Amino acid sequence: MPASRRFAIQFCAILATLLVWQLSVSAGFVNADLLPTPTIVGDRVIALLKEPRMLYNIALTSAEVLIAFAIATPLGVAIGMFLGENAYFGTAFKPFFYFFASVPKSVFLPVFILSLGIGFTQKITFGIFQMIFVLVISAIAAVDGVPRSLVTIARAYGASRRQLYLQIYVPSMLPVIVEGVRLAMIFNMTGVLFAEMYVSHAGLGHMIQIWGMRFDLPDLLAGIALATILSVAVNETLRWYERRVGQWRL
Amino acid sequence: MATVRDNAQTRQSTQTWDLYVDNVSEVFQSGAGKVHAVDEVSFGVEEGKFIGLVGPSGCGKSSLLLMMAGLLRPTSGRVVIRGKDIKEPIPTEVGVVFQESSLLPWKTAVQNVEFPLHLRGISKVERRREALAMLELVGLKDFADRRPHELSGGMKQRVAVARGFCQDPRILLMDEPFAALDEQTRMTLGDELLRIWEQHRKTVVFVTHSLTEAVYLCDEVFVMSARPGKLVGHMVIPLGRPRTYDMMATEAFGKLRDEIWRLIRTS
Numbered sequence: 001m002p003a004s005r006r007f008a009i010q011f012c013a014i015l016a017t018l019l020v021w022q023l024s025v026s027a028g029f030v031n032a033d034l035l036p037t038p039t040i041v042g043d044r045v046i047a048l049l050k051e052p053r054m055l056y057n058i059a060l061t062s063a064e065v066l067i068a069f070a071i072a073t074p075l076g077v078a079i080g081m082f083l084g085e086n087a088y089f090g091t092a093f094k095p096f097f098y099f100f101a102s103v104p105k106s107v108f109l110p111v112f113i114l115s116l117g118i119g120f121t122q123k124i125t126f127g128i129f130q131m132i133f134v135l136v137i138s139a140i141a142a143v144d145g146v147p148r149s150l151v152t153i154a155r156a157y158g159a160s161r162r163q164l165y166l167q168i169y170v171p172s173m174l175p176v177i178v179e180g181v182r183l184a185m186i187f188n189m190t191g192v193l194f195a196e197m198y199v200s201h202a203g204l205g206h207m208i209q210i211w212g213m214r215f216d217l218p219d220l221l222a223g224i225a226l227a228t229i230l231s232v233a234v235n236e237t238l239r240w241y242e243r244r245v246g247q248w249r250l
Numbered sequence: 251m252a253t254v255r256d257n258a259q260t261r262q263s264t265q266t267w268d269l270y271v272d273n274v275s276e277v278f279q280s281g282a283g284k285v286h287a288v289d290e291v292s293f294g295v296e297e298g299k300f301i302g303l304v305g306p307s308g309c310g311k312s313s314l315l316l317m318m319a320g321l322l323r324p325t326s327g328r329v330v331i332r333g334k335d336i337k338e339p340i341p342t343e344v345g346v347v348f349q350e351s352s353l354l355p356w357k358t359a360v361q362n363v364e365f366p367l368h369l370r371g372i373s374k375v376e377r378r379r380e381a382l383a384m385l386e387l388v389g390l391k392d393f394a395d396r397r398p399h400e401l402s403g404g405m406k407q408r409v410a411v412a413r414g415f416c417q418d419p420r421i422l423l424m425d426e427p428f429a430a431l432d433e434q435t436r437m438t439l440g441d442e443l444l445r446i447w448e449q450h451r452k453t454v455v456f457v458t459h460s461l462t463e464a465v466y467l468c469d470e471v472f473v474m475s476a477r478p479g480k481l482v483g484h485m486v487i488p489l490g491r492p493r494t495y496d497m498m499a500t501e502a503f504g505k506l507r508d509e510i511w512r513l514i515r516t517s
Contacts, residue, residue, distance in 0.1 A: 153352040156319050157366040158341035167369070171356045248355040248397055 036218045044222035054207070058226065061204040064120065064192050065185075065234075068127025072188070073181055076132050080139020094140065101133040105187070106194055118199050123192050130191035131184040138180020142173035175246030182238035189231050267294035267330070268453045269318065269421055274327035276313050286478030287313050290327070293472050293481060297420075298451045300444075302464035305474030306514060311457045314479075315425045318455060319346050331421065341366055345419035347410050350430045353398045360385060360394035363413045370417070384412035387446055404435040411443060421453045429459065436460075437495075440467055444493060465506045466493055473510055475517030483513035 018038050024030045025037045048054040083090045083097070109126065116122035146169055154168050196205025204227055211220040276288040288310035295301050303311045316322035318329050320339040329336040331343060345366075353362045361368075364381035372380075385391050388408040398406055407427055414422050428436040440463060447454060458464050464471045465487055473483035487506060489497055497503055 147351065149348065149352050150354060152321060153346070153348060154365075154369070156321055156339050156341070156344075156346040157369055158339050159369050163369055167365075168354070171354070245356075248399060 033217065036221060040218050041221045041225060044218045045225050048219070048222055048226070057202055057204050057207050058230075060120070060202055061192060061196065062230070064123040064127060064203070065189055068124045068131060068188050068192065069181075069185060071124070072128040072131035072135060072184065075128075076135025076180075076184070077139045077177060079132075080136040081143050083136065084140040084143030090140075097133055097136045097140075101137055105130050105191060109195055109198055112195070113199065118201065123195050123200070123203070126195050127188045127192045130187040134184040134187060135180055138176055138183075139173070142176035142180070143169070145176060146172045171245075175242055175249055178238060178242040178245060182235060182242065185234055185238065186231070189227075189234065193227060266296075268297040268299075268332060269295040269455065270330040271314065271318070272328050272330060274314065274317060274324040274329065276310060276317070276322070277325040288317075288324070289478035289480045291474070291479065291481045292327075293484065295453055295455060297453055299469045300447060300454045300456065300467060302468035302471040303455060303457045303474065304459070304461060304464045304471060304510060304514070305479065306476045307459070309474045309476050310479030311474055312425050315346075315423050315455065315457050318421075319344055319423050341370070341417060341419070343419055344421045344423060345414035345417060347407075347414040347422065347424045347427045349426050350403060350406060350410075352410055353406055353413075355398050358395045358397055359390060359401065359409045362398070362409055363416050365413065366417045380416055381412075384416045385409070387415065388412045388442065403431050404439060407431065407439060408442070411439075411446070415446065415450070415452075418450075419452070421455070423455050425457045426459065427456075428463070436463070443467070444491075448492065461507045461510045462498070464510065465489075465503060466498060471510060473513045473517075475514065480517070482517040483510070485509060485513075 021035075022037050022039065025032050025035055083094055105126075108129065112122050112126050112129070116125055150168050150172065151164060154164055159167060192203075193205035193208070196203040197209040200206040200209075204223060208220060208223040208227070211223055271291055271293050273290050273292050274288055275286065275290050277284055277286050279285070287308075291310075291314065303314065305311050313322060317324050318331075318336065320329075320336045323337070331340070334340075353359075354365065357365070360378065360381045363384050364372075364377040367377035367380060382391065382394060385394055388411055390405060390408055390412070393401065393405065398409075401409065410427065414424070428439050431439065444467060456464075456467060468487055471483075471485045471487060472481060473485070474480065475482045485506065489502065489506075
């Protein structure tokens with residue numbers, strides 16, 4: 001199916017969904033207090049984006065997510081590469097990361113609150129904690145996936161250690177790492193928003209919690225819409241980048 | 251006819267050889283005990299000769315090639331290239347071509363060919379020029395901007411050969427470069443390799459399983475036994491150059507092939 005056709009179908013599907021939503025509420029099939037129409041939600045989104053306090057909250061959450069990403073990614077890749085290349089430490093600590101990756105990290109939130117409070121630092125640390133396990137696992141897989149034959153050929157042609165890493169390891173590992181970052185970012189954003197909803201002074205998650213408690217459906221859905229737009233934007237950017245650096249993996 | 255000599259040539263000094271393997275052994279520990287992959291092998295290669303190294307699987311010929319390339323240290327003995335002990339790769343003197351999948355998949359053909367020059371810090375303009383010339387030599391100039399996944403097996407190996415020739419090394423080490431290809435492509439590439447080699451007359455060490463390939467391509471053939479890998483024979487191939495397909499049908503060719511097989515079988 002050509003891309004233009006696919007796009008047209010998807011666009012129509014979204015439009016149809018919005019129409020059904022709009023009509024079922026305005027016709028009275030669904031209680032407008034429980035589910036505001038898309039037009040009302042859309043208006044609220046725009047209104048919120050004009051409020052300085054909302055922009056501050058969005059910026060705060062974004063900052064927490066981005067800083068957690070900036071710290072966790074190099075850290076996770078470094079740990080993963082070390083565990084992947086070192087037989088002893090690898091055997092000792094790889095199982096820890098594999099098992100722990102499947103534990104729902106949210107249950108640790110009270111520990112973070114008790115030790116770090118409820119502010120900016122705690123959210124970032126929690127975000128790092130959410131990301132690190134998937135990152136390490138991806139980095140281990142990435143380093144294992146570097147073809148030995150390419151390392152040999154580079155050495156045969158006189159590559160220094162630094163050149164080996166930059167010319168062979170990095171391009172080979174990049175697609176796997178980016179995919180790992182993409183998944184880890186989902187955990188990151190989930191974790192940060194959850195921490196904000198649980199207890200926080202500020203942030204998008206905090207506002208969503210307040211709106212929920214106030215039964216303020218239009219703002220609540222608007223907040224959810226904003227969170228959705230931001231996380232989809234992050235996810236799709238990373239997917240695009242992963243496709244770009246992984247083109248050769250066919 | 252073929253002359254079968256033993257390791258008598260080892261008594262000559264290392265200075266006369268372009269490449270000299272001096273009593274090299276490779277021994278390692280495995281679960282079952284000590285494994286002698288290579289067992290006190292010595293031979294010399296003259297400058298400008300096309301040498302074959304044949305033997306059964308696991309006879310250590312690939313290990314020998316890695317040692318010649320400076321990628322593997324022998325357990326004992328040494329490899330001498332132009333009077334210098336080889337302890338690490340010398341890419342300016344020695345080029346390598348391995349079996350398939352040694353091209354960087356994220357680089358284009360021309361980027362792959364210029365890779366050794368890139369590692370050496372040669373300027374982009376110069377290395378691009380060199381690489382394109384090499385691609386033209388192997389007949390792939392029009393595929394310069396293709397990636398390996400867009401090329402056939404034969405084309406990929408031609409790019410690998412172009413890369414091997416690219417830095418103009420004196421010595422070219424080739425480890426079963428055509429082994430993964432179908433027979434027709436093998437024969438075509440074998441001819442192409444000889445054609446390029448005739449122009450530049452590098453010293454070539456060509457490891458192969460194929461006895462036919464060894465007799466067809468080489469000036470001399472060294473024969474190794476199965477593990478422990480010892481040198482069991484050295485044959486000179488007296489066929490004229492350039493080699494042609496008709497030679498393969500001659501009685502002389504068949505006798506040479508059979509002699510190699512006999513040496514392997516009886517070792």
